[in-house]
Amino acid sequence: MRIAHVRRLERAERIKSQAARRLLHIELAYAWGSWVEYHDEQCIMQKSVMRLQSLQITWAWTRWCHNYDEKTEAAFAESMRRTAESILHKHLLVVMSASGM
Secondary structure (H helix, E strand, O other): HHHHHHHHHHHHHHHHHHHHHHHHHHHHHHHHHHHHHHHHHHHHHHHHHHHHHHHHOOOOHHHHHHHHHHHHHHHHHHHHHHHHHHHHHHHHHHHHOOOOO
């Protein structure tokens, strides 16, 4: 009877130990799952931020190029206007001197 009682206690202790290990395994699995989920969300957020930064950089570059093109075109137009005025002025001087004015 004493041996049976000891065996029951040992068996109960084994069951408790196994249950504790299962609970620990479940807790570790849950913690691992939580970490993986957090890591995935963090990666998604980082990719989103990088995409937004890339779009901002792309937008800024496009805007700069557009402004540069406008300034270049304006400078070219001003240069052409001055050249045309100069040519016209020289032409008028030639015409006026030829006509004796």
